[in-house]
Ligand code: ADP
């Protein structure tokens with residue numbers, strides 16, 4: 127008797143750039159903290175070597191989306207695939223730069239130590255750093271112009287310098303996917319241009335970048351695609367298609383104030399609308415979120 131094999135084992139799909147595997151595939155993501163709905167059924171995808179900008183008012187779920195992609199926040203519904211695998215299995219390949227407000231700066235560590243922390247994902251928490259680890263951390267600091275600060279305490283640095291150190295920490299591990307939460311905030315024009323140049327370099331080297339920002343001209347010049355977020359995904363696509371007044375008004379509500387400064391357009395909110403982030407859907411469930 128011949129037993130027909132029902133399933134044939136597939137050869138593993140390559141996730142190299144150019145293979146067609148999506149860098150990030152976000153499917154029906156819903157995130158809730160207690161009774162606060164942060165994201166509702168968000169679906170979009172990011173190709174490899176693409177730069178995607180996320181814009182939205184305060185409280186619209188930008189940071190939650192980043193944390194969810196990184197696997198730091200567990201979604202209520204939906205899933206995130208990174209390079210074809212569940213995000214929780216790909217943590218080592220994701221670099222994450224939190225917004226400055228989310229970082230504990232009083233911690234007594236040096237700039238060099240922070241950069242070296244970027245290697246923990248690769249070497250595990252309790253192994254001693256190898257020469258490769260040190261070299262990678264130092265090269266990342268050098269790239270960001272922070273090598274000369276390596277013995278300084280992180281708490282002594284300016285906001286822009288801290289951000290460069292966080293970027294060095296992420297780059298030390300050579301991530302395939304880089305998530306940057308409001309990387310432009312608080313940087314002067316020169317530092318912003320330097321960061322944009324670094325993003326271009328990284329993209330050319332094969333890195334996929336997702337950044338959240340309030341700087342509309344940054345996304346319109348540097349990002350291939352823009353995601354307009356306000357709990358739900360209001361629009362997603364190329365900046366010229368997406369950044370219309372209608373979409374921006376839907377995204378930022380009636381509180382949008384566009385300010386043009388130094389040839390750049392910034393979106394400000396007049397004030398936060400308290401009701402906008404707390405609408406309960408009919409199928410509301412009790413809390414079961416997990417946090418780091
Ligand atoms: P954004 O980064 O766009 O400002 P967030 O993702 O930080 O938005 O927040 C989205 C919503 O989730 C907001 O209403 C915020 O108050 C809420 N939220 C974010 N983090 C937490 C948390 N750890 N606990 C409770 N609510 C939170």
Ligand code: MG
Pocket residue numbers: 188189190225307
């Ligand atoms: Mg945020």
